[in-house]
Amino acid sequence: xxxxxxxxxxVSLNAVNKHYGQLxxxxxxxxxxxxxxxxxxxxxxxxxxxxxxxxxxxxxxxxDGDIAIDGKQLPEEGKELARLRADVGMVFQSFNLxxxxxxxxxxxxxxxxxxxxxxxxxxxxxMALLERVGVGHQAPKLPAQLSGGQQQRVAIxxxxxxxxxxxxxxxxxxxxxxxxINEVLDVMIQLAKEGMTMIVVTxxxxxxxxxxxxxxxxxxxxxxxxxxPEEFFTNPQSSRAKDFLxxxxxx
Amino acid sequence: MxxxxxxxxxxxxxxxxxxxxxxxxxIIALVAGTLLAAAxxxxxxxxxxxSMAYVEVVRNTPLTIAFFFAAVVLPRLGVTFxxxxxxxxxxxxxxxxxxxxxxxxxxxxxxPVGQAEAARSIGMKFGQVLSLIIxxxxxxxxxxxxxxxxxxxxxxxxxxxxxxxxxxFGYGKQLANDxxxxxxxxxxxxxxxYLLITVPxxxxxxxxERKVAIAR
Numbered sequence: 284x285x286x287x288x289x290x291x292x293x294v295s296l297n298a299v300n301k302h303y304g305q306l307x308x309x310x311x312x313x314x315x316x317x318x319x320x321x322x323x324x325x326x327x328x329x330x331x332x333x334x335x336x337x338x339x340x341x342x343x344x345x346x347d348g349d350i351a352i353d354g355k356q357l358p359e360e361g362k363e364l365a366r367l368r369a370d371v372g373m374v375f376q377s378f379n380l381x382x383x384x385x386x387x388x389x390x391x392x393x394x395x396x397x398x399x400x401x402x403x404x405x406x407x408x409x410m411a412l413l414e415r416v417g418v419g420h421q422a423p424k425l426p427a428q429l430s431g432g433q434q435q436r437v438a439i440x441x442x443x444x445x446x447x448x449x450x451x452x453x454x455x456x457x458x459x460x461x462x463x464i465n466e467v468l469d470v471m472i473q474l475a476k477e478g479m480t481m482i483v484v485t486x487x488x489x490x491x492x493x494x495x496x497x498x499x500x501x502x503x504x505x506x507x508x509x510x511x512p513e514e515f516f517t518n519p520q521s522s523r524a525k526d527f528l529x530x531x532x533x534x
Numbered sequence: 535m536x537x538x539x540x541x542x543x544x545x546x547x548x549x550x551x552x553x554x555x556x557x558x559x560x561i562i563a564l565v566a567g568t569l570l571a572a573a574x575x576x577x578x579x580x581x582x583x584x585s586m587a588y589v590e591v592v593r594n595t596p597l598t599i600a601f602f603f604a605a606v607v608l609p610r611l612g613v614t615f616x617x618x619x620x621x622x623x624x625x626x627x628x629x630x631x632x633x634x635x636x637x638x639x640x641x642x643x644x645x646p647v648g649q650a651e652a653a654r655s656i657g658m659k660f661g662q663v664l665s666l667i668i669x670x671x672x673x674x675x676x677x678x679x680x681x682x683x684x685x686x687x688x689x690x691x692x693x694x695x696x697x698x699x700x701x702x703f704g705y706g707k708q709l710a711n712d713x714x715x716x717x718x719x720x721x722x723x724x725x726x727x728y729l730l731i732t733v734p735x736x737x738x739x740x741x742x743e744r745k746v747a748i749a750r
Contacts, residue, residue: 342651360577362659369657379652383671383748393656396666425748438652445656 292351293318293480294339294449299348301334308334309345310504316449321481323491323512326501327527332484333376335501336453339482340371353448369397372442372450376457378434380426386413386437387422390444397445405444412440416470432463436470443474450474452483488531492516500524537716538723541709548705549727555619555691555701556731559626560684566627567634568673572664574639585635592632597690600625605697622694630687637679641672674746681739685732692728702727 292315301309308331316322324332337343339350341357341364350357352371358364380389390409394400400408413419416436418429426434435455442450452471456464468490475481475494485491491498491512498515500508502523508515519525538545573585592600604621608614615621645668653663673680695703706724710717 340655342654365654365657365659368655371655373652373655375648375652377646377648379646379648381649381652381667383674392666393658396662397657427748441652441656 292316293320293353294482295351296335296339297349297351299335299338299345299350301331301338301343301345308504309338312348312506314499314506314509316480316482318448318480319478320496321475321479321483321494322497322499323495324482324484324499324501325486325488325491325527326507330501331504332501333453336451336482336484339451340368340373342373365397369393369445370448372445372447374435374438374442374450374452374455376454378426378431378438378458380434380437380441382426384425385422386418386424386426386429389426389437390441393441393445409440409444412443413437416440417466430463431459432466435459435463435467439467439470439474449480449482452481452485454484454486456485456487488516500527502527535719537709537713537719538726541705541713541720541723544705544709545702545723545727548700548702548724549730551619551699551701552688552691552703552727553731555622555626555694555699556684556688559623559630559691560687562623562627563630563634563683563687564680566631568638568669570631570635571638571642572669574635575642575664577660589632589635592629593636597625597629597693600629601693601697604628618697618699619694622691622697622699626687626691626694629690630683633683633686634680637676637683638669638672640679641674641676642668644675645671671748674748677739677743677746681735685735688731688735689728 294314294316296312296314299309299312300307312335314322324335326332334343338345339352352367355367358367380386381392384392387406387409390412391402391405394405394408395402410419410422413422416439418433418436418440421429421433421437426437429437455471456467459467464487468487471481471483471490472494483490483495495512498508498510498512499506500515500519500521500523507521508519508524510520515524516528519528570585570588573581574589576582601622604625605618608621608624649667649671650663653667658666691701692703695701695707698704700708702724706720709720713720
């Protein structure tokens with residue numbers, strides 16, 4: 284049992300389980316994320332951290348347990364789910380910008396079609412967001428004309444345009460060339476400073492140290508540790524975490 | 535060769551009717567086929583089942599059956615036509631829509647799944663994901679197979695000639711009867727007028743394809 288009241292948590296997962304056939308990918312996951320908190324999820328590949336992230340806006344269904352966002356249970360497929368997803372920003376490893384739309388349209392499509400914002404207003408807000416992530420001058424281009432780092436920053440702007448309550452990042456820098464990683468992390472660090480609630484699946488330990496309030500370490504579908512970055516990196520409790528960190532830090 | 539020059543008015547009339555049959559059936563088939571493809575990927579099981587059954591039955595039976603159905607069975611069910619052209623259009627568009635549906639479905643499958651996930655993540659409903667994100671990308675990738683289907687439709691419309699519609703092939707039969715000594719030239723003329731539709735269609739496809747291609 285958690286000591287927090289359920290109403291306290293913006294994102295709340297209780298006893299969540301998921302299987303892929305025989306494989307038990309999420310084992311009895313309990314996780315509460317408060318408003319304004321930045322939670323970094325790390326762990327070896329195959330540990331279930333991406334699945335966890337995707338389950339929070341139901342891109343992956345779960346077998347049992349429950350997930351609530353701002354006190355509301357994730358609904359089944361349909362209108363209600365669409366409405367709830369509009370409040371949860373998602374940034375993917377592979378950017379997933381709409382390939383046939385311009386950069387500006389990528390950002391304005393959600394506000395216009397989902398929220399019913401006027402085109403003029405959506406354009407104005409989108410340009411401000413694109414400026415903020417440093418790609419304002421790319422607005423009329425198509426996604427394929429941008430570098431990976433630029434595309435990912437547009438993807439962040441697209442998610443922010445919906446004014447989400449929480450942002451999910453599913454390995455946002457894993458598909459990027461090394462020299463482009465920082466430009467994306469800088470945007471994320473800025474976002475964290477501004478008080479955005481964030482759940483970030485990443486391998487970037489530097490980001491975890493700099494911006495995270497909590498580090499959640501997953502292995503084999505379980506949450507093994509849940510600690511502050513300071514505690515986790517200097518004094519990991521479990522042998523799995525010690526093993527994982529030793530492999531990272533020796534290189 | 536004189537027979538072609540002599541019969542130009544008939545050829546022209548037949549050409550226009552073939553063009554009309556193909557254009558109207560083509561437009562109906564494009565719309566119906568896209569709807570069938572949408573049904574095939576929808577979350578509603580009944581729609582998926584209907585679409586699959588329709589496509590499998592229609593795609594795997596001869597066009598002539600569709601024509602007999604429209605010409606013989608529909609009137610018995612109380613659907614009668616003033617002109618047989620209407621029945622021909624029903625048969626051709628019903629038949630062609632099954633092929634269009636399969637082409638569009640393959641296009642939908644070619645759009646990376648991340649596109650739909652991103653669209654759902656910003657709160658779009660199924661219909662919006664499909665109409666704003668998936669179909670616009672899917673349709674661009676299926677232009678070449680789509681044009682093949684439309685070219686086949688133009689040629690398939692000749693079956694209507696066997697059902698007393700005076701399109702190109704219908705006139706061809708008539709002219710061949712009237713000019714028994716010049717059947718070969720009559721048929722060359724018919725072929726020429728078919729090519730007049732199908733060759734530009736292929737050229738158009740090439741142009742459109744180049745124009746709307748999207749880089750990833």
